[in-house]
Amino acid sequence: MAKMTNKANLTYKDSGVDLHTYQESMSRLPRLLRRTHCPRVMPWNNGFAGLFALDFQGGLFSRDYQEPVLVSGTDGVGTKLKVAQQVGRHDTVGIDLVAMCVNDTICCGAEPLFFLDYVAMAEDDPTLLEQIVEGISTGCVRSDAALIGGETAIMPDVYQTGDYDLAGFCVGIVEKSRLLDGGSIVPGDVVLGISSSGLHSNGFSLVRKIVFEHAGLSVDDHVDFDERTVGELLLEPTALYARVVRDVLNHYKVKSVVHGIAHITGGGLHENLARVLPATVDAEITRESWPIPPVFTWLQQLGEVDDDEMFRVFNMGVGLTLVVSDYYAESIQHQLAGLGFSSWNIGTIIEGCGESRWA
Numbered sequence: 001m002a003k004m005t006n007k008a009n010l011t012y013k014d015s016g017v018d019l020h021t022y023q024e025s026m027s028r029l030p031r032l033l034r035r036t037h038c039p040r041v042m043p044w045n046n047g048f049a050g051l052f053a054l055d056f057q058g059g060l061f062s063r064d065y066q067e068p069v070l071v072s073g074t075d076g077v078g079t080k081l082k083v084a085q086q087v088g089r090h091d092t093v094g095i096d097l098v099a100m101c102v103n104d105t106i107c108c109g110a111e112p113l114f115f116l117d118y119v120a121m122a123e124d125d126p127t128l129l130e131q132i133v134e135g136i137s138t139g140c141v142r143s144d145a146a147l148i149g150g151e152t153a154i155m156p157d158v159y160q161t162g163d164y165d166l167a168g169f170c171v172g173i174v175e176k177s178r179l180l181d182g183g184s185i186v187p188g189d190v191v192l193g194i195s196s197s198g199l200h201s202n203g204f205s206l207v208r209k210i211v212f213e214h215a216g217l218s219v220d221d222h223v224d225f226d227e228r229t230v231g232e233l234l235l236e237p238t239a240l241y242a243r244v245v246r247d248v249l250n251h252y253k254v255k256s257v258v259h260g261i262a263h264i265t266g267g268g269l270h271e272n273l274a275r276v277l278p279a280t281v282d283a284e285i286t287r288e289s290w291p292i293p294p295v296f297t298w299l300q301q302l303g304e305v306d307d308d309e310m311f312r313v314f315n316m317g318v319g320l321t322l323v324v325s326d327y328y329a330e331s332i333q334h335q336l337a338g339l340g341f342s343s344w345n346i347g348t349i350i351e352g353c354g355e356s357r358w359a
Helices: 019-027 030-034 080-087 092-108 126-143 204-214 230-234 242-251 268-274 294-303 307-313 326-338
Strands: 068-076 111-121 146-154 164-175 190-195 258-263 281-285 318-324 343-351 356-358
Touching (some): 068 092, 092 242, 092 258, 126 146, 190 326, 204 294, 268 281, 268 356, 294 307, 318 326, 326 343
Antiparallel strands (some): 068 164, 258 318
8 A cells, every 4th residue: 555645746837837937928928919910810819719801891901802812831940049049139039930931921922911939948938938929029010910829838848948949830811813833934034132131040050060169159259240249140030021022012013023932041042943933944043143241251261161052051142032024123123222122133034944053
């Protein structure tokens, strides 16, 4: 017969999950969601799901869709999170999370509608969670997407203290007749490269190996080409292109001017651009047609990385490409400049078999 003891019964807190702290964490989030909402977000008080109306009758938000197509995307931030943990700053990676999902979604010509996040942590930390979601909220505001819900998972046996992971989920919408699938790309079209904000959120396993292991730098060190510390430089958030794409597409509602869009992420320029090319054409890219930002040159020299590897892993200064009609290319570049983005004519479309390569 088991011996009786006077020990107290085990609780969830004993396993590493404090429900009181969890409730404090949750209480900090509603304001961050509300700042992203528009009238298409429908009130729903039971808390198990978020509701979003595809259309809104009358006024600014009316779309009058004929054949609406939903577009979805999901992504994370990768090992850039380890840099955030080293620096102790967590508000920028939330912007990255939104950007990596939204920038994929808009490649179909879609308007982002709403966003959901998943945050997995080792233990409840209201301040840390608030910083992360502050960034997510900011990214949603800048993308005109509503943050309508999410999940925070506390898993002390899966993550070490201080560790966390993020996943994001974006849903957008596009009229079927305006869906961009690359099928209208033809020889003579121009490839416009739109500036990135830096490394974005790709290749950070290599970045960390170069900077911290190979070169022995710390996040508090300074670089000679920038006033920021290494940590601040690496945490520069991913550029958000939703408003840029929306404004350009809305400027040409009648004419078919933009024929394809590619988000330049892991795999680099050629691999991602090739994803939107039909099997009848190739993209020829002129390598010296845009300036390489100093952060990439610094990394390449620091790690003695080959050119081909750099262009295969990183965006190298081009975060998004638009394949457009040659006649309108210059006009679109003027629009992009007015929206605060540098752009360059980086290549042309020729007859081929669906590949992107150097000219």
